[in-house]
Amino acid sequence: MTVVGGRLLEADRLFLKDFTSLTFKNHMMAVEALHQAGGQAKEYAALYLRHENTKLTEAESVALEAETNEGARFQATMFAKIYAEFVGAVEDFGALCFAIRHRGADGILSHYLASQVGEVGTFFDHVLNNTSEDLSALMKLPDLASIQRQVKPDMFTILSNHYTNAPKLIAEVAAVYRTPPLGTVIRDLSTLPPDWPERIHMLVEAPDARRTTSTKGAIPQVFNKVKHRFMLIESPDEYAKLPTAAGYKAVAIEKTGPKVQVLIEAVGRVSMGAAEIAAVIIALDGAIPTWARCAPRQLPEGIDAEGSSARAETEGRIRITRTARDARVQ
Secondary structure, three states: OOEEOOEEOHHHHHHHHHHOOOHHHHHHHHHHHHHHHHHOHHHHHHHHHHHHOOOOOHHHHHHHHHHHOHHHHHHHHHHHHHHHHHHHHHHHHHHHHHHHHOOOOOHHHHHHHHOEHHHHHHHHHHHHHOOOOOHHHHHOOOOHHHHHOOOOHHHHHHHHHHHHHHHHHHHHHHHHHHOOOOOEEEEEOOOOOOOHHHEEEEEEEOOOOOOOOOOOOHHHHHHHHHHHHOOEEOOHHHHOOOOOHHHOEEEEEEOOHHHHHHHHHHHHHHHHHHHHHHHHHHHHHHHOOOHHHHOOOOOOOOOOOOOOEOOOOOOOOOOOOHHHHOOOOO
16 A cells, blocks of 8 residues: 555655646646747747758848748647647646556555556546546545545535546546547548648558557547657648558647637646646545555556556645636536
8 A cells, every 4th residue: 555654655745745836737838838939930930940050140030931931830830749738738647547546555656657658548448438436436535425524624625526526527638538629630641621731730650650550549649649750741732642642641630729729728727637636635645644545556457558658757736726626628
């Protein structure tokens, strides 16, 4: 069990404290910077053109950007990175939940750092397949009846609200992980719809590439391709002319301003939702010294082998707030 003297491991307590003060904010900080840069795409494109060719004057780099339309490439890249941050926030959320559920003898921090994409997918699939489970069942936590006998009424009210709201949030995040967000489709490149220039395209499959058929959905596929190969392409119409065009699969994502804003807001909700989960564990640890004794020793579910390691380096702490309680994914 993840206890020392009936309580959380000290390392877990420090991890959750740090998680709720800094770590959960990392994706929100990143998307804000990316969004600001994307909104000034021409200026930033001209700037990096001067880095590519240090002999260019500022006026020459501005003229070159206008000639090459490099700002559009810069903006598309920033949007792809924002999408990747969204996926990263979702996977970090799932990794935290998985680590709490399966904390065992090594504790939450150890499982969180070692968690893989397959384990995140396994947890989310468990959530989607067991919709009647409450927070105590999902996370192997004390049930509300046992909590009520051990805490003051005001703390019980706070914990009750979290026990009610957290499973809804977890289910929403799980659904997003397995189902592409609105405006995102996976298509082969043999035929392109008229609106294809309004989307960015992330190549995820090629006909000659050694691969196994993926069942992970659009979100993990895009994240992996942004993280490992950055397969953002700007000429899907040229791929469509290839004899093997049907073998090329791409995730097409709307890049309109409203869609970008929805993604940014979703990053905030998912990140704050993760902070809420961490805050619940902190509250339980402070209110019920022996709560962690219900921690499971082993992983009861099978782990799928898809994906690569999802890691996070963490620090932070928050109080349980109304804002965090109301976090939702749209």
